[in-house]
Amino acid sequence: MTLQISWQKAPIYPALIKGPAVGAIDGRLLVAGGMSYPWREVEYGFGAPILQDADAMQDGTEPIGEWNPLPPIPIGPGWTSGAAVAGGLAVVGGRRRAVGNLATADVWFLDVQSGATDWEKLPDRPSPAMVPTTFAQGDQLYTAFGTDWHPHEHATGDPNIYRMDVRRRSGWEIAAQFPGEARWMCGMGICKGKLYVIGGHDIPIGGVVDPRPHNAFRLFGDTERHGDRVSHVAFGENWECDLATGSWRELPRPPRAYVADAFTVEDRWIVLTGGQTWVVSPEGEDVLIVGHVPDLDLVCLSHEVWAYDTQEQTWSALDPLPYGIASHRVAVWKDRVFLVGNETRDSIRSNTFGTVFAGRIRTD
Secondary structure, eight states, X not given: OOEEEEEEEOOOOSSOEESOEEEEETTEEEEEOOEETTTEEOOOEEEEEBOOOTTTTTSSOOSBOOOEEOOOOSXXXXXXXXXXXXXXXXXXXXXXXXXXXXXXXXXXXXXXXXXXOSOEEEOOOSSOOBSOEEEEETTEEEEEXXXXXXXXXXXXXXXXXXXXXXXXXXXXXXXXXXXXXXXXXXXXXXXXXXXXXXXXXXXXXXXXXXXXXXXXXXXXXXXXXXXXXXXXXXXXXXXXXXXXXXXXXXXXXXXXBOOSOEEEETTTEEEXXXXXXXXXXXXXXXXXXXXXXTTTTEEEOOOOEEEEETTTTEEEEOOOOSSOOOSOEEEEETTEEXXXXXXXXXXXXXXXXXXXXXXXXXXX
């Protein structure tokens, strides 16, 4: 069996945005929070209907309808995460300048299926985090990792992967404990009872002390002060956890060092789209994938799409995105997948753009 995803541009989001929360519920694409232009955390969000025309991805018609505002989140989270779960959209963690540029543990829930017009405050995530990795399986909401943001942009160091049954409002429990190095902005997903953690990056305090050739690295910008010490690490790693036993193993290295969210297809594939992705040679040399979008006048990051087949334990390159995208979030609805938000190399627009891509998933 093979996996294919065809991509097209969708109507752009009503704001320049990166790091929002995204989900698809009852045929609607919902987006909330994130960092916008001008540079600030936002409390607003928008929803758009997913058009049901079976030929929409083939004949050039739009894959989504008009964007309409959602109820505002009481306190806007920047650099957040989220997922569609239990009939609503959950928004988990983020950054808040009003409390000293610190990461937050807030969890907000908009119960779409019940017709709620206000956000409900769910139990705080057990540890605060900006850009945690968050996804859902059924009514279970999972979240892990993230960064403290201030006073230094490093991983929280919390190895726990947390889980909550949102429909039952069960509170958080520890689903697993990650044995690898601390990281943030990694891909996660579950296939057939196995949880996968792929890639991610970190900026450790004092720099990277044990560089490994399968990872990607950057030096401190001030080499006169810090010498040739490594400040950033992007992980070219793929970890698997058997949730029934709690046992972990590191799988063969993936073809890239990924810094991107993931989504799953048919309980078999883990897919990563774009992101701050690095090519790492066997000799340990690394190159960040970048591109240029002339009609939008912006420099972007990776446009690559990769899939890991958990049955065959193989990686394959899928059709690329229309242009590079990073710090976006993912929502899946039936055989559709949507990517929303973008972090670009464009300081005039606060390094943000309202990119929306729609993909049609096919397996045969």
